[in-house]
Amino acid sequence: MEGLASAGQMAAMQAAAPDRPKIVARDINVYYGEKQALQHVDLDVIAHSVTALIGPSGCGKSTFLRCLNRMNDVIEGCRVVGDIRMDGQDIYDPKLDVVQLRARVGMVFQKPNPFPKSIYDNVAYGPRIHGLTRGKAEADAVVEGSLRRAGLWEEVKDRLSEAGTGLSGGQQQRLCIARAIAVSPEVILMDEPCSALDPIATARIEELIDELRANYTIVIVTHSMQQAARVSQKTAFFHLGILVETGDTEQIFTNPRDERTQGYITGRFG
């Protein structure tokens, strides 16, 4: 069973190649029953960058995102064909422990979904089940660290035992981010994380994404092109299940190569 690569090895690899791809996806085809949702998608996700997946509704960007942490496995009738490698390891290898993969590749969902437990337990649950913390002191440290990095500590430090569901929408989403960070993932996947939030909460989370970039690789699905332009370094444009164009964010938004990309970003469709 393949396990975590040691921290030392990873640090060495990062130091050697700053633009190294963290995740390499080749010829990805996804089928929901008979219907094909993604066709021949090739994409590289660069380490320590924010990659935005944009496109009109139903184009397959969330489907592709879910391939990266194998959440499509729990969907009935969903079949993923192709090759996805993280740090050179095939994540669809039958010998790979998918539970551990999901600890290394965290996910934040569109609608904030904290557990109906206390704020403390929300953040401490993940490290506890993966054996990352032993004893209360270590758990306290991890909880505080995660909440600080998610920018939520100051607001909740006096009410850690209150229910996580009692927070506002923006705070709940930051709690979900803290929960994802607590298990020390390498990649964080975000599926339209701000679509259920007001503009001020959205701005805070976008700031947060920028800060997180230093320690994590982030892939974000967004239907807001302005958000993609603000937050990401690389952008991939999907349309009807096909990856149309991918490149540096600035290039995509100022000088797209494909006319479908041009049509989408100028608002002619989608």
Added chain:
Amino acid sequence: MASIADEPGKASAARERYWGSAANQRNIRRRHWADRRLQLYGIAAIGIAIVLLGVLVVSLVATGHTAFVQTEIRFEVTVAESDIDVADPFKGNYRKVVRDGFARLVDRELSRPEEKALFEMLSAGAQYILRDHVVDDPDLIGRTFEVALPLADPMDQFHKGEIPRDIPQEQRRVSDLQIQFYDQFLAEGRIAAPFNWGLFFNADSRFPELAGLAGALVGSFYALLICFLISFPVGIAAAIYLEEFAPKNRWSDLIEININNLAAVPSVVFGLLGLAVFIQFFGLPRSAPLVGGMVLSLMTLPTIIIATRAALKAVPPSIRQAALGIGASKHQVVMHHVLPLAMPGILTGTIIGLAQALGETAPLLLIGMNAFITSVPGGITEAATALPTQIFIWADSPERGFVARTSAAILVLIGFLVLMNAIAVFLRQRFERRW
């Protein structure tokens, strides 16, 4: 009405004319009536249900309320050491002690038939009640003290007004002489009708004035306990497996259909199954709460499985996704997240299933829990009755006292059912708030 093609001014003027017209007023009135009719249908339906329930409860209370009090008579007895052996108080001649004390209440000398009539007024179990008194407190031997003992069923019914005075003596169960004695004792203030604790604490008896539900309550409790211990873990485990882990293919469809069908099987069939398999094949004791509990658990199992599956399905998928997303295994998702959230629904379904099991009569009759048992069962393998079967037995008995007691027992059973359902509702509300 003007069409949209006309000038906009004309169209809106025509529209305004319509809203104020008589035709529209009629429309509005019809609509209000339809609303009111719907409300009235609902109120009528609820009213009918309440009336039917009220008729049931009122008729039960009317026939049964007399069973909640028991007529007693107070008099002095002398426990002489010549009658009761200090070394073995259990074996004394309490019959003589009671009769001597009772006879002293009448000043004059009585002939044999008159004596017989007098002693028939007192319950045949009075001597055993005195015996238990003395055995509990041996210091009473050699002393004279006052005691309150129950009257026999005919006198009990007479005191409660069930037997009229003005019909001829041959048509009455109490004779004129007995009524004379009764009037004398009543004038002396010796007769009272306090609350009938014996209804709850005595075991069954062939004398209605002494009969109680203690044996049935304990038998029902043991049977329900066994039922819960078997069906709760098995039902929840089966439901979790079927809902979360079983592959969705034709086999699991088949199992689901069969479980739903089991819930619809008539309960008497389970009784036959219990008789054939548990008692005859496995040789378990007849009439035991153990077998009763096992048969009831067969009936409660489908209810718990169906309720648990519904509760598990009701947990929002966002919780499962969140747990899967941070790397919880399927097993951890179910045990740490889904099951605790589904627990209120599971508990409610379980309590409702147990309340149904409490009232089941047919299967218990078939495994023999309608035997006449005059002691409280000491364990789950001793012969016992259950509350519904005890009602069945008493309903068959001709004494007037048992008629009242049958209704009283039904009220006790309904009381327990209401209590259990109230607990289910309370638990459901309490847990809903926390979530």
